[in-house]
Amino acid sequence: MKPTTKKAVQKTKKKGQPKSPFQKNISETTSELSLPSKDSKPEFLPSKWTIRYKLITIISGLIVISLSFMIALATFFFKSDSEVRIKENNINLTDIIGQKVSSEVQSLGSLSKVVASTLEQTPGAETTLVRSLFESDKNLIFVGSYSVSEDLTPRKKFYNSSFLSEREISRDSIDKITNNHSNFFKQSVNGMIKIQNVSSGFHYPVIGISFPYSFGGRSVIICYVKLDKFIGAFQSSGITITYLVNSEGKLMAHPDTNLVKQGAKFSEVPIVKAMKESSVDSGLTKYKDKNGELFIGSYKKLPSIGAGVISTVSEKKAFEEVYNIQRRNAYLMIVVLNLAILIVYLFSKSLTSPILKLVGAAKQIEKGQYAVNIQPTTRDEIGVLTNSFVSMVGGLIERENLKSSLGKFVNKEIAELASKGELNLGGERKVCTIFFSDIRGFTSLSEKLPPEEVVEVLNSYLQEMVSCVKQTGGNVDKFIGDAIMAAWGTTKAHDDDPKKAIDCALLMREVLLKYNRGRGSVKKPIIKIGIGINTGPVVVGQIGSEEKLDFTVIGDSVNIASRLESLNKTYGTDILVSESTLKQYIKLYKVEKLQPVTVKGKSEAITVYAVLGKAGDSKAPNSIKELRNLVGIDFKPNQKKS
Incomplete structure (x- = not known):
């Protein structure tokens, strides 16, 4: 086994020295592909508002806003159109009724004048003419001609006897009613037709009308007419109420005859006041009654008879159908909205279900579980995304398999760092703990066994030893034949790396003792090893060429560890460590200080210690002799060398 030489260390590029183009290209590529570390990534919290709820909310909001706007717009135009129609209808109604009432009153006045003048000129025709008058107009109750001075002086009076008999009203009562309203009726002497409500005297809806009468000097004709003559014009089957008032604002005709009998005064009603104050004969207005209810009204002055026709519609009733349509539209909007929500929910479910499966699969992959079972169910964008995701998972599985396979040839931690782009290429100076172990007598052992069995024995042994390195946080740098080179602190340094390396050596001793139980045959030989550990500055990095790179450590500290491993043969030990490794932890272990050793290339001798076991371990050897007996050295x- 050849350790890394000092010459190799000297070839390593020093810090600050320019990089070769090859190193520069690799560094740039790695920088471009480097991934953010988990610590630098902000915590991601998923929103409670899923796509499904967002779709439902947005579409529902659009439907509500659109339909509400349409309903409001339709209501506005319908209401405006209805208001225009109501106003037109009111104006037409007041015009028609006004013409009819004026015509009726003037016809009645003409007839009364003719009858009165005829009777005054032909007294003998009184009975026949009066009977014909009341038979032709059964609504006529009384006709009388009066001379006007300070009081009304009757000249001719004609009574509808059948009405008086039916209502049990005496002629004196009629004369009394005339006297009560004499001041009002006298005004007709000035050429005006005057209308007055005299229902209270008759206890029946009756209108009194006075006409100017020129026959025989300053005279007037007074007629009492049942409201039935005019009431037909004011009856309403709809929402419009039309009524007649005189110049004083007193009610003359109204669909509610009780108001007429009561002699109600409408002079304070806003539309009546507006009519009295208006300089034109007709008009439109909106007003509120004493209860605050809004009305749309129109009026028509009848100057020829000293009265006015009023037509009003309650805005609430006028627009009731508008509001009913608005309400029905609101109900329809709710139905449409619910249907839309249901359709969007079902659609979004078909949209989000594949996405949720993708999210679940992504979380599964994030945990390192690559066996996901999803397939595209549609051919739209979601289907394309799912298909791409499946392809990506296949690539990740291949990458993971490659990384797993790579981990068998390269340290797994290094492979992980390289895959994340966190591994610095080139050399980096660090203080590391270097470990070497070697099988004693492996050359003679391999000569006794076929190559296949040698490999089998070696693999079995290395499996146990590598496990010890991993358990103590070390990285296997390389296998050099039967030797193991490992290091602590190459990828990430820890303060207790030297202690971990010593613990690894003691663990290997313990595991190897168990491993050797039951062994001793040719095919299952007993394995004995020697271990050397040293701590010091090294150069860590990728060493090699464009065709092949090797992550390793080089330097004097590596050479010393290798030298210490080989010195186990000289001292009859199994674990030797340098002072630099042991100095901080000497109290934790049972050790025996050995003779200092001079290493090639070093002017000063190195203090070496044999590790017997952990301090306080009663099973640990107390001397090198006990150690040799324990491990079978x-x-x-006479093998000892200076």
Whole structure:
């Protein structure tokens, strides 16, 4: 066995010396491919929001926003269109009803004037004419002509006897009603038609109308008419309420006849006030009633009869169908949203299930378990990704197999560092503990056995010894025939590397004693070894050429360890260590100091110690003699050399 020479050490490039192009290229390539260390990687925490939930949230949000916007927009336009239609309808309604009421009132006024003037000119025709008048218009209750001075002076009065009899109303009651409203009716002498609600006197919906009458001087004609004559125009089957008020804002006609009988005053209603204050005959307005409810209203002034027609619609009722449609659309949106969520959930499940399988497989690979069983189920991007992942796993398996195989030829820790790009190429100065072991008499042993059996014996022995190196944290540098070269601190230095190397030697002794039990035949010879350990500065790195590189250690410290191993024959020992290895741990072991040794190339002698065992171990030998007996060293004193 030839140790590494000093000449080889001198050939190693010193720190700061330029690298060869070959080393430079390798260093650059390694730098490009280097991976971040686990310590430098930030901790990765997976999000609680998976792709499935993100898809559901985003699509649901888009649907809600889109449909809400569409519903709001549709509601706005529908509401605006409905409001326009309602306003148009109100205006048309007030116009039509206003024309009808004006026409009815003026027709009634014309008829009353004709009858009154005829009766005053032809007294004998009174009975026939009056009967014809009340038969032709059964809603007519009373017609009378009055002279106007300070009071109303009756000139001619005609009564609907059948109505008075039916309602049990006397003629005096009618005259009393006329006197009560005389000041109002007298205003017609100025050429105006006046309308008044006289229902309270009749206990029935009745309207009093006074007309200017020029026959016989300052006169007026007063008519009392049942509301039935006009009520048809104000009846409503829809949501619109139309009513008639006079110039004072008193209610004349209304679909609710109870309000008419009560003589309700609408003068404080906002739309009535707006009509009275308006300079135009018709208009539109929005207003709130005393309860705060919104109404859309229109009005039509009837200047010819001193009244006005009001048409109103409750905004709540007007837009009720709009809000119903809006509500139905909201329900429809909820249904669509639920269906969308279900469809997205099912789709996302088909999308995320392969991804989750990939995640599970990736975690499995991260733990070093490469036997993953996934196959692409689709031909889309996820399928392509799965297929690529499967191919990558195959590559990783090949790489792992290669690394495992490489670990049998190169130290596994070194192979791991090289695969991660963390192994510095070229030489690096370090303080390491170097270990050499060698089988005694291996040459004569190999001559007695066929080559195959020699290899078998050697492999069996090396299996046990390498295990000891690994257990104590060492790296097997190389096998030199039957010799083992190992080192501590080459890849990662520890303060107790020398102690680990000594413990490894003692463990080898213990394991070898067990290994030799039952051996001693030609095919199973007893194995005896010698071990040398030294600690000191070395050059660690990749040594070789472009065709072949070898990670090893070189230097004087390596040579000394090799020399110490061979000195076991001289001293009749099995484990020799240098002072540099033992000095910090001398109290931990039973040792015997031996004669200093001069090594080739060194001017000073080296102090050497024989390791007997661990301090405090009762089974450990107490002397070299006991050691020889324990491990079976056949030592003759005359073999000792200076």
